[in-house]
Amino acid sequence: MYLLREITAVRPYEGGVECAIRAVRCVELPGTPGYLTGEPAADQGIETTMPNLPKLPVPPLDPRGFVLRVAFGSEDAVRITLAPEGARVLGEEPGWLGIVLDGTHGPAPRVRTADVAVGPGGSGPGMADTAQTVLHTGRMRVRLTRRPFAVAVEDTATGRTLLRTGERLRQVAGFPMAPPVLAGDSGTVLNLELGPDERITGFGEQFGPLVKNGQRLRLRVEDALGTGTGMAYKPVPVWHSSSGYLGFLNTGAVVTADVGHRRPDVLGLTVDDEALDLWIIGSPSPKTRLSRYTALTGRAAVPPLWALGYWMGRCRYHSAAEMNEVGDTMREHAVPCDVLHVDPDWLVVDRLNCDFIWNTERFGDRAAFVAGLRARGLRLSVWELPYLDPASPRHAEARERGYLVRGADGEPAEVAGTPSPDGRPRALVDFTNPEAVTWWQDLHAEFLDDGVAVFKTDFGEGLPDRTAPADGTPAHHAHNLYPLRYNAAVSSAIAARTGRPPLVWGRSGWAGSQRYPGQWGGDAESTVAGMRSTVRGGLSYALSAPGFWSHDIGGFFGPELTPELYVRWTQLGALSPLMRAHGLRPREPWAFGDRALEIARRWVRLRYELLPYLWQVARETAEHGWPLLRPLALEFPDDPVAGSVDDSFLLGPDLLVVPVFDDGPGPVRRRFWVPQGGWTDLLTGERHTGPGHAEQTVGLERMPVLVRDGCWLPRLAVDDTVRSTDDLADRPWQLHLYGAADGLREFTGFDGSPFDVRVEGDVVRAEGDQPFAGRVVRHMAER
Known part of the structure; x- marks a missing residue:
């Protein structure tokens, strides 16, 4: 196993820089957490004054060369590629595996690069006075610490650190527990430090709790034989951090995501490959992050x-x-x-x-x-x-x-x-x-x-x-x-x-x-x-x-x-x-x-x-x-409770759906989280105001469905004569307004044609062919 130790050279690369990295052999300590190389103990940060420090086997250095590329695809998206010298990925386009469709997804950003002296340098050529190489756009900043090798990504607009490698995490004797990158025959490991309140979500169709902290997930497509076996039909190496970024590993290899399972403060990502091809998309808005990610990998067309x-x-x-x-x-x-x-x-x-x-x-x-x-x-x-x-x-x-x-x-x-x-x-x-x-x-x-x-x-x-x-x-x-x-x-x-x-x-x-x-x-x-x-x-x-x-x-x-x-x-x-x-x-x-x-x-x-x-x-x-x-x-990305809710969901932006998980005939008391704002029960008209918990007793015939204030909800009438959607093409829509004032909005008809709708009092007005009936149904907050 190799531990990536120091950047020995930095040169310009399209949209960023390319770095040469020196890696040395390391061993995982037997019976205790930590890693050890053959370098001097002081260089590794080992506490040599510990009275009970055991005598440990020292591996040979046996240095090996790696290449690191850091390139911005847009103002808020950076690609970090790390591989041994001569690895295939270094000669391929981003779409070589068929996952990425557009590796740029926008105009090329202006990337500025600087060397920053932040303390004593390393021993490599030209490193005596420089500890970091910093790349930044108007939105994101990447800090590459040269020795010991480390990476941090920051949001320049908010001043937040989005992610950083785990070089600071050590056990009592000073041995590193989460070196930034480890590479060997079993794959490549990226260790990221988890913040005190950082929550990780995503990784595809996983049937356990939505927040993945504490879980260890093996991302390999499987016939899962159900939804309770721990396997997944559709794992995806894409995750979100509450610190404000989306991570995407551009790989078909098996990925193991250890989200604070082995080490409580570490997101450990093991890729069964010689290379890491990591994309980081930074934004406080998860919707913006998904838009950027799907610009890379494609979006669904509207089905019939x-x-x-x-x-x-x-x-x-x-x-x-x-x-x-x-x-x-x-x-x-x-x-x-x-x-x-x-x-x-x-x-x-x-x-x-x-x-x-x-x-x-x-x-x-x-x-x-x-x-x-x-x-x-x-x-x-x-x-x-x-x-x-x-x-x-x-x-x-x-x-x-x-x-x-x-x-x-x-x-x-x-x-x-x-x-x-x-x-x-x-x-x-x-x-x-x-x-x-x-x-x-x-x-x-x-x-x-x-x-x-x-x-x-x-x-x-x-x-x-x-x-x-x-x-x-x-x-x-x-x-x-x-x-x-x-x-x-x-x-x-x-x-x-x-x-x-x-x-x-x-x-x-x-x-x-x-x-x-x-x-x-x-x-x-x-x-x-x-x-x-x-x-x-x-x-x-x-x-x-x-x-x-x-x-x-x-x-x-x-x-x-x-x-x-x-x-x-x-x-x-x-x-x-x-x-x-x-x-x-x-x-x-x-x-x-x-x-x-x-x-x-x-x-x-x-x-x-x-x-x-x-x-x-x-x-x-x-x-x-x-x-x-x-x-x-x-x-509601700023709602601290909403981030962990996985027993209800939104259908689109405005309908809060609260499934009732019960198989009995009697009424059920259902408690659920209501996000910020005013909400109206679609079926009963009952009002709720968030943020806060709400409770309803629902008989078998009911499930809570709440409509968000400000929603313009188009509906149509369905009776015994409706057999299928074939019977809906010519039926008029009715517009239901929830706590909304008059104004103008755009809709799209079933034929795909967009049209503007203006509401004035209780009347709907629209230009040209449009399916709305003439009057509005208002559901006002004072109800």
């Missing part, structure tokens, strides 16, 4: 309106007749619905295989089946995964053409991590091979031509280690990048074939996955705990891959779902970015009794009433890179 409607699925519908019956029963019960989903029974060979061979015995002619659903106002969602069974003729075709991922031995690699029902080794499509991508995309073409609306891009977590991707992607990057490339291929196929914004329903993901909407939270257990962890996963994911995320209403597996928990989960789903019910057993609302049907129908209709609002928020996501589902701290 029908995607925001109600989706219904089951594992499994076994035939066209069964699905048509579900569609007809939806209409009989006057439950609006836009999408029916079919899981793998549409295939002939359907166990961990997708070869796009339609099962006509079960589902008949595909085009006729899709047309029949459309006559009912429904669209079809079709399941897929990127694995091929040797029993399928497509397997032999793909193998012969070289379209399968190969192992180091040159033979097709086998899916790992997910058990197969018969033991046959499934192969994986190689999405680094352009010809394989085209072949896979072409397999979707006839389905899209027949009217299939969306593909559920399931799995994608099974690429084994030690593969040899066709494009030369290093094997240790390939596993986590596989779902990004898989979803990109399918999303691009949909866009190219249909000419509309594409939509998938993906389970696995990595950094950048937000640009391929949407994703869902995997296989949650049908319990209160499963519902609770699902919300946490969505909030955590929103901070790292902001876009269109959702979940399976009712959970996917586990104990038989109670009618009451089904209702509570439906309420949550109705106020989620996307709304889909799905599970191993029936999830149709009439399967849970008349009372559950009545309540669920009411909440599904409420969702359709709120579609004009959701449509506006979706435009924000596309334009600014903000999630639809938002942790409270995203809108």
Whole structure:
């Protein structure tokens, strides 16, 4: 293991500087915390006067050279690249792994560089009077301490230190416990010092508490087998610090994030790679940070309106007749619905295989089946995964053409991590091979031509280690990048074939996955705990891959779902970015009794009433890179309580959603945090003023949904005649104002056309074609 010790040279580099760094061997002390090099004890800061200092083995220095590049991409974003001399990353563009799309995201900033004398220098050439090299823009400052090597990043506007490496953290004998950078065969470790009140959030779809302090997270894409196993379908090496920055590791390698778990004051980031490619985006506003980050890695387009409607699925519908019956029963019960989903029974060979061979015995002619659903106002969602069974003729075709991922031995690699029902080794499509991508995309073409609306891009977590991707992607990057490339291929196929914004329903993901909407939270257990962890996963994911995320209403597996928990989960789903019910057993609302049907129908209709609002928020996501589902701290970053709230959320900027985590029939006393300002309960009109805690007793038919003062909430009327979003295009919207004065605001219609709306008294006035009815409904604070 090597400890990066000193900067020996600094030279100009585009947008910043490049530094030569001398590293020396080190050992981790046996039986006590700390690290030791072969340098003189005084140079290491060791307390040699300690009376019980043991005699320790001294490693050889064996110096090694590293390169550090510090370059500003914008006024508030800096890229710090650190690698051994000659490492591949030093010769690559930022987008070489396919995560970063735009490495500049704006005009190049003016970067000023200075050498600063702050104390005795080191022993290297030209360092006697200089201890630091400082780079700064109008917004950020980076301090590079030359000896001992250290890094600090500051916000020049606020004067705050955003982050600093952990060189100050030592044990009683003076041995460093968190050296800034350690490098070795097991990877590269970056140690950052955590401030006294610093909170860390993010790291993708993690199902534990939103604030990650005290947790140790292994960021490796896994078939997590639920939401309570400690694994993650969509980990993302992106995090936020309450000190005012977003960190992003541009890597496909496994990352271990130790957030004050081993050392209470250390954020330790271990990358299973020889290099660190770290981006720091500084801003007090987490929304601004997400905008900058998604400018780098891409944003989701607004999906079609029908995607925001109600989706219904089951594992499994076994035939066209069964699905048509579900569609007809939806209409009989006057439950609006836009999408029916079919899981793998549409295939002939359907166990961990997708070869796009339609099962006509079960589902008949595909085009006729899709047309029949459309006559009912429904669209079809079709399941897929990127694995091929040797029993399928497509397997032999793909193998012969070289379209399968190969192992180091040159033979097709086998899916790992997910058990197969018969033991046959499934192969994986190689999405680094352009010809394989085209072949896979072409397999979707006839389905899209027949009217299939969306593909559920399931799995994608099974690429084994030690593969040899066709494009030369290093094997240790390939596993986590596989779902990004898989979803990109399918999303691009949909866009190219249909000419509309594409939509998938993906389970696995990595950094950048937000640009391929949407994703869902995997296989949650049908319990209160499963519902609770699902919300946490969505909030955590929103901070790292902001876009269109959702979940399976009712959970996917586990104990038989109670009618009451089904209702509570439906309420949550109705106020989620996307709304889909799905599970191993029936999830149709009439399967849970008349009372559950009545309540669920009411909440599904409420969702359709709120579609004009959701449509506006979706435009924000596309334009600014903000999630639809938002942790409270995203809108209230200065609220010390909001930062740790993970049992409620904001849908867009103005709706506070308070899920009820309960599976019983009786009323529930729900306590929740209300942020700053005035809020009105959407359903009861009850007023709340924050910041502070509130309590409501809610029967099964209710869930607290609060509207923020200042909200202009567009809604429309939904009655028994509304079957799907197809019936909403010509319906007038009604504008509800909450504690708001007259004024002018911009909206976007369902056709994508923007228009200005002016409110004067109780009248709405707008230019040109617009969907608003003529009068305003006011919900004033004095109510």
